[in-house]
Every structure is written in structure tokens, then in C-alpha cells.
Amino acid sequence: MKLSQLVGQRLKEAPRDAQTASHIFLIRGGYVRLVSAGLYTLLPLGRRITRKIEQILREEMDRVDGQEIRMPVVLPAELWEESGRYAKVGSELLRFKDRNGKDMLLGMTHEEAVVQVARTELVSYKQLPSMLYQIQTKYRDEARPRAGLIRVREFTMKDAYSFHGSQDCLEKYYERCHEAYVRIFKRIGLKQCLSILSDSGMMGGAVSHEFMAIADCGEDTIFASPDGSYRANREVAVAKLAFAKDAPLPLNKVHTPGCKTIADVAAFLKLSPAQTCKAVFYKDQDNKLVFVCIRGDLEVNEAKLRKAIQCPEIDFANDELIRAAGTVPGFASLLGIDAKKIRVVVDPSVSESSNLVVGANEEDHHMLNFNFARDAAGREHIMITDIATVREGDPCPLTGQPLQALKGIEVGNIFQLGTKYSAPMACNYLDQDGKSKPMIMGCYGIGVGRAMAAVIEQCHDDYGPVWPMAIAPFQVHLIGLNINQPEVRQACDNLYQSLLDAGIDALYDDRGEKAGFAFADADLIGVPLRLVVSPKTLAQSQVEFKQRNWGKRSELIALDGVLPFVQQQIQELMALCRPDTPTA
RNA sequence: CGGGGCGUAGCGCAGUCUGGUUAGCGCGAGUGGUUUGGGACCACUAGGUCGGGGGUUCGAAUCCCUCCGCCCCGACCA
Known part of the structure; x- marks a missing residue:
């Protein structure tokens, strides 16, 4: 080309x-x-x-x-109705009617x-x-x-x-x-x-x-x-978090004026967020409340929650819905909640930790020393499952090493x-x-x-892509400099033709642009091998050669040895992408 | 769908706040010339529904209304 x-x-x-x-x-x-x-x-x-x-x-x-x-x-809707997906999939599926009014869709x-x-x-x-x-x-x-x-x-x-x-x-x-x-x-x-x-x-x-x-x-x-x-x-x-396992202390109500967030409560009581329990309220697509408890330093992973409660759509519940359940937003907890009437999901970080600070379900009050096994009423109706978002540095569930x-x-x-x-x-x-x-x-x-x-x-520098040989748009990029000189044009044309004849996929910059201009284009095209022919190299019967990822470095090779050299380079670069040594 | 930003020549932008002649600049493109190893230079030329529609006004790229499009963040995502 x-x-x-x-x-x-x-x-x-x-x-x-x-x-x-x-x-x-x-x-x-x-x-x-x-x-x-x-x-x-x-x-x-x-x-x-x-x-x-x-x-x-x-x-x-x-x-x-x-x-x-x-x-x-293009597929008929009836086929998708068979699997049930026609109704289930949302607007990501493009639906339309054909001229006969038949429901059709574009296959996703x-x-x-x-x-x-x-x-x-x-x-x-x-x-x-x-x-x-x-x-x-x-x-x-x-x-x-x-x-x-x-x-x-x-x-x-x-x-x-x-x-x-x-x-x-x-x-x-x-x-x-x-x-x-x-x-x-x-x-x-x-x-x-x-x-x-x-x-x-x-x-x-x-x-x-x-x-x-x-x-x-x-x-x-x-x-x-x-x-x-x-x-x-x-x-x-998932992470293998360590949970506090201290001897349960008696429940103890404390005054926590205006402490609605975990950060407020922890700061006010001079405790770490990990010593508290966070209550988060969701609603499902039927506007039914889902009461979620997780340790104060952790975040709810909504993907896990959706899966746990088998509910594809959840959203945060409003205060009205929260109050209707008999809790107080900002000071909510499991205490006094009837788990038979409300769907409750508890993360192990709460069910297995000792002496957590929880809301008292009373304005401006929290309760010290909540212990799930002792204090959560109707435990048998509560779903205990991991719904925590893993954080960088949390212990790996297999090795215990910090996760990256x-x-x-x-x-x-x-x-x-x-x-x-x-x-x-x-x-x-x-x-x-x-x-x-x-x-x-x-x-x-x-x-x-x-x-x-x-x-x-994964493969680029400041100037453009660096294509792996296996998928590069061309294998070799040939540039002629000062190509208006007939002998340069002739040499380039000859070299280009011999590359093609050898079955090498070559791109030939025959435009006669200035060097910098041609090189910048070559960098953007990212062909892994580059040959430059100019009066200077031709005078010594040589060609300049470089790989795309060499930066400004290049070397000179003999014009009459270009073909085998390039073929070998192609082989070597292809070898880098050989699947023999799986890495993943 | 929620939040934010943007829309002026192929690309990047100025002009909009504070309305006022022929809407500019750089890159790119064409022609001619000089150049020729990391995005050269000179001259000339072409290229615009100022996103669309409506309104205000003597006059709208500029003000108002409305619609559309594009990008980013979030939600969603076989």
C-alpha cells in the first residue's frame, strides 16, 4: 500500500x-x-x-x-420471547417493527x-x-x-x-x-x-x-x-476480614447529639468506624424496604446485595419508608426491629463482631456493645451473607495477603x-x-x-500505538526521503516491489514529505518495523532500519540484505506473541 | 435516567458576559515557488445553515424560549 x-x-x-x-x-x-x-x-x-x-x-x-x-x-422478537429475555432485557435491546408490524430486534x-x-x-x-x-x-x-x-x-x-x-x-x-x-x-x-x-x-x-x-x-x-x-x-x-471477638459487654445507651453518620459517631465516641455498625436502607422494585447492616468502615456492594436478595433493581429508600419500619434515620439499628416483617440482610462483619456501636432507634442516641447473637431479635429470619465491598489492602480470602x-x-x-x-x-x-x-x-x-x-x-508511547507484529496494519513501513531525486525514487520503488514480491505486507510512504512529517505519521501508524531510504543511506548502499519501540535509535543495514533481514525481524517479533508460554 | 460541560471551516480554538459593518486565528487542504533527517518557509486560493427551530430587536454567533447532538461523572450493562 x-x-x-x-x-x-x-x-x-x-x-x-x-x-x-x-x-x-x-x-x-x-x-x-x-x-x-x-x-x-x-x-x-x-x-x-x-x-x-x-x-x-x-x-x-x-x-x-x-x-x-x-x-x-435482525431477529424476530418471538425467538426472544421463548427464552423470556424479550420481556426481561431493558432498553439496551433495540426493538422495532418491520413493515408488517411484526416485532423485531437487533441482536445484542x-x-x-x-x-x-x-x-x-x-x-x-x-x-x-x-x-x-x-x-x-x-x-x-x-x-x-x-x-x-x-x-x-x-x-x-x-x-x-x-x-x-x-x-x-x-x-x-x-x-x-x-x-x-x-x-x-x-x-x-x-x-x-x-x-x-x-x-x-x-x-x-x-x-x-x-x-x-x-x-x-x-x-x-x-x-x-x-x-x-x-x-x-x-x-x-471477597476478603478475609478479621472481626473483633471480645467478651460481650452489656448494652448501654449513650447520648450522641446530632451524630447521624458513622464518621460523626466514631469521632464523638472516640472509636474507630470499625467499632460501629452502619444501617443502610434500600428499596426493591416493589418499593419494599430492605434493611442492610454492615460494619461501619465497610461499604455495601450493591451487586452482591442484588444477587443475595434476588432483586435486579434496588435503590436507596427514602426517610418515609425507613420511619414506617419503626426506625429512626441516622440512628437506626436492628434493636427493636421485627425481622419477620422487614427484609433484613446482615453482613458477617456485623454478625461476627463483638460490642459494636449501633443506633438506638431513638433520636440523638446510640447503643454501645451490640452483639448480634445476643441482641438481634428474630435472628432466624435474618439473612446473613457477605455484601461488603472489598477495599484495596483487605486480606486475600486464600492467602491473607493484602489485595491489590x-x-x-x-x-x-x-x-x-x-x-x-x-x-x-x-x-x-x-x-x-x-x-x-x-x-x-x-x-x-x-x-x-x-x-x-x-x-x-497497553502498547503505545507519546507518539502513537506500537502495534504487535501479529495484528499490525502492515509489517514494514518504508519511507523514502528526498524521493524527488530520481535515483532515490527508483531505489524505493524497487525495494517496495521486492518486499511485496517476498510476501511482506509493506506500507510505502512515497509522498516526498519532510523527514519529521513522515516520521510523525509513521509513529501514528505504529508499524513495528521501519525502513528509511535517503540519498545519504543510498550513497553507502544502505538502508536505515528501526523498530517502532526503539525511540530515536536506528541502525544501518546493507541494501542488498534487506529482504532476509526484514523476514527475520518479522519472525522474531511474531515469536513475542506466540501462545506457547501462557501467562494468564 | 440523574449531575456537569460543550456545540463557531476537516481538526484545535477566539469572539458570546457588555447585541452593531465584510465572523477571526492556528493546523489541515489546493496552486506556485523556495526547502528537505523528527510535524519547514513565502505568496495566493478555496472552505462557515455560528447545532436546529421559534422569539425579542432597526440589527442576534452574542439576549430569551425550545428542541437536538456530543463529551465527562454517576446509575444501568449479555
Whole structure:
């Protein structure tokens, strides 16, 4: 490709909107262009990269016996009604009617569609296990697209679905897919990508992992032990906190004028927040009160709470609702509360700590020395479960070491779905015993554009992306300086042609721009290998060579040895992305 | 959906508060010339529904009303 013909302007300045490295460089380098919020056109450079990523995905999916298919983006609502998701999913699902008034939708994921394939094409246990995948457009009407390609509304996703005759088979296959994912992210050049335990959310199913590209701009928080043995999404992470276990002292009411917050109470009584108990009030979608107790220094993890009480939507309760339950906002506690009438959730930090300060359910008063086992009435009706948000430095549940907090971009996920879709949608097969059984399913997704953006987040310098060889838009960037001199033009043309003839993917800057201008563009395009030909180098029958990540350093190589040299460099850089040595 | 910010040429911005002729500047683009190793220089040229609509006014980019769009934070998120 000649740079003079490449579509996609490089920009000296980024649009003000762009704030993260990947967003800035994708725009400045001419990889993508915004069409509307969360909708992007991939320009040639961006498309070249995503094609290479897609090819890696194909190879790795085929390697775990996947078969590529293609399902429609537009799907009939009736299919989603079968699984129950048509009613369940909110406005993230784009619904519309076709000309006949039939309810349709844009696929945000394809469990229903693939189940329809499986239940007609896979009928016997002899055909299982089986895995189908596609690389295709998804649409999600995101409330808030952000950070360029990190969070968009329309995107290309590799989505794969496996079908099994037994849980055991699913679990074994899930492991293979996990390994395939480790290989994939290594191959596309991510430097740090961790698989973590995750909250499977509305996707359902028991076990799931998210693959997180570690990056400061990531939306997810991950807690990891220093030795890597434990890592989990903040939504599900747990810590092994130590609780005070002193001999219970008698309850004792104290006057705490105006002390409505934990900070007030702790300061007034000269205690640490960890010696207090916090009462937090939520309401569910039916406007019913949920009374939550947690140690004063901890925060409620709403994702855990939602899961614990099996309630997808919760919000803070207003004072009216709190008072109606017989408590006093700011001075509320379990004391005198009838747990039979109100839903109460207590974190172990409260049920297992001794002598906490709690509200007295009386204006301007608190109670010292609350002990759950002694003082909470109707304990048998109270749900005791971990609903605490893990903090950086909290002890790891496995090793006890202080947990580290990392930010990550979710570039892929894998789920053990079980029969969540196959059972309601009658996706059955005939087993050896002649009985019809629902298939056990797994699903496996990777966002292609997001993966590209994540690579930039991890691989860039001040001047632009530093593409890993495996997904670079080109393998070699050839620049001709003073190319208006016929002998330079000739030498460059010849070298370019011989690179192409050798099967090397070369970009040729034939524009005759000034050196600085050409170099700045080359940095933005981020091709891993660069060759510069100029009258100076030509006079010695040499070519200047550098790798993209060498900064200003370069070396001279003989013109007649360029081809084998470049081929070897490509091999060496490709080797850096070989999946042989899994890291995650 | 809640909070905040922004919308003037392809990109970055000034002008808006305090209304007043032909709406400017830098980058980018085109032509000609001089240049040529880390975003050169000179001259000329093209490029604008000042986000849309309505209103106030002799006069609106500027004031008022309204709608739309984009970004950031939060909520939500297979």
C-alpha cells in the first residue's frame, strides 16, 4: 500500500472528546471515525487490524473444534420471547417493527438464535459436544458509550456457543476454551490480560470468567492477591476480614447529639468506624424496604446485595419508608426491629463482631456493645451473607495477603450457561438411553474492536500505538526521503516491489514529505518495523532500519540484505506473541 | 435516567458576559515557488445553515424560549 493513497487522515491534534490513549490515537492515526455516539466507521487501517484479530480468533476457535456460522443481526422478537429475555432485557435491546408490524430486534447476543440452530441440527448425543461460533455485528443501545472503541453501541463480536450432553463435558470443554482465550490474547499482543472470576449477571449460569486487559482507563475493578492465586471482579470479590471477638459487654445507651453518620459517631465516641455498625436502607422494585447492616468502615456492594436478595433493581429508600419500619434515620439499628416483617440482610462483619456501636432507634442516641447473637431479635429470619465491598489492602480470602486493586478492560468472557436457554427453548437431544434431554451450554465472547483498543492502551508511547507484529496494519513501513531525486525514487520503488514480491505486507510512504512529517505519521501508524531510504543511506548502499519501540535509535543495514533481514525481524517479533508460554 | 460541560471551516480554538459593518486565528487542504533527517518557509486560493427551530430587536454567533447532538461523572450493562 502506498501511503499517498491510504484513506484516513492523520491529525496533528485530537478532537477534544478523546481522552484515553486508544481513543486519541485511533482518531489521530486515521483508524476510525465517529458516526454517532458509540457508532464508528473503521477506516482501512482499523479494518486491517481487526481483520488480523478476527483471523486469530478463527484459528483458535477452529482449534477447539469450533465451526463458523453466521446468524442474522435482525431477529424476530418471538425467538426472544421463548427464552423470556424479550420481556426481561431493558432498553439496551433495540426493538422495532418491520413493515408488517411484526416485532423485531437487533441482536445484542445470540443465544436464542444459536439455540434455534442447535435444536434443529443437533438431535443425537452422537453429535455432541459441538461448538458453533460467528464473528458478527452486535448492537446494544448503551446508555453511555465511552472512550472511543472501549464502549460502543455497535461492534463486532466473536461469539461462540458450545453444546454438551453432560455438565462434566461442559466443564472440560470450558477449560479448553479458557486455554484458547489465553492463547488468543497472547497472540494479539496484550501484555497483561487476566482471567478473573466474575458475576455472571443476567447471563445466568454458575461459573464464568472475564478476561481483563489491565489498563488504567478500564471500567472494571479487579482485586488480585500479589501471588496471583486469587483475582476477582469487584462485584464478587471477597476478603478475609478479621472481626473483633471480645467478651460481650452489656448494652448501654449513650447520648450522641446530632451524630447521624458513622464518621460523626466514631469521632464523638472516640472509636474507630470499625467499632460501629452502619444501617443502610434500600428499596426493591416493589418499593419494599430492605434493611442492610454492615460494619461501619465497610461499604455495601450493591451487586452482591442484588444477587443475595434476588432483586435486579434496588435503590436507596427514602426517610418515609425507613420511619414506617419503626426506625429512626441516622440512628437506626436492628434493636427493636421485627425481622419477620422487614427484609433484613446482615453482613458477617456485623454478625461476627463483638460490642459494636449501633443506633438506638431513638433520636440523638446510640447503643454501645451490640452483639448480634445476643441482641438481634428474630435472628432466624435474618439473612446473613457477605455484601461488603472489598477495599484495596483487605486480606486475600486464600492467602491473607493484602489485595491489590487493578483496573481492567473486559475484552472477553466465558460462561457455563447450563440449561438456561436450552431448557425453556426445548433445545433437546436424544441420549443413549433414548430419552430427550436439554443440552448443556457454554458461551464465549470476545469484542474485536475493544480488543484493538485495549492493545493500544497497553502498547503505545507519546507518539502513537506500537502495534504487535501479529495484528499490525502492515509489517514494514518504508519511507523514502528526498524521493524527488530520481535515483532515490527508483531505489524505493524497487525495494517496495521486492518486499511485496517476498510476501511482506509493506506500507510505502512515497509522498516526498519532510523527514519529521513522515516520521510523525509513521509513529501514528505504529508499524513495528521501519525502513528509511535517503540519498545519504543510498550513497553507502544502505538502508536505515528501526523498530517502532526503539525511540530515536536506528541502525544501518546493507541494501542488498534487506529482504532476509526484514523476514527475520518479522519472525522474531511474531515469536513475542506466540501462545506457547501462557501467562494468564 | 440523574449531575456537569460543550456545540463557531476537516481538526484545535477566539469572539458570546457588555447585541452593531465584510465572523477571526492556528493546523489541515489546493496552486506556485523556495526547502528537505523528527510535524519547514513565502505568496495566493478555496472552505462557515455560528447545532436546529421559534422569539425579542432597526440589527442576534452574542439576549430569551425550545428542541437536538456530543463529551465527562454517576446509575444501568449479555
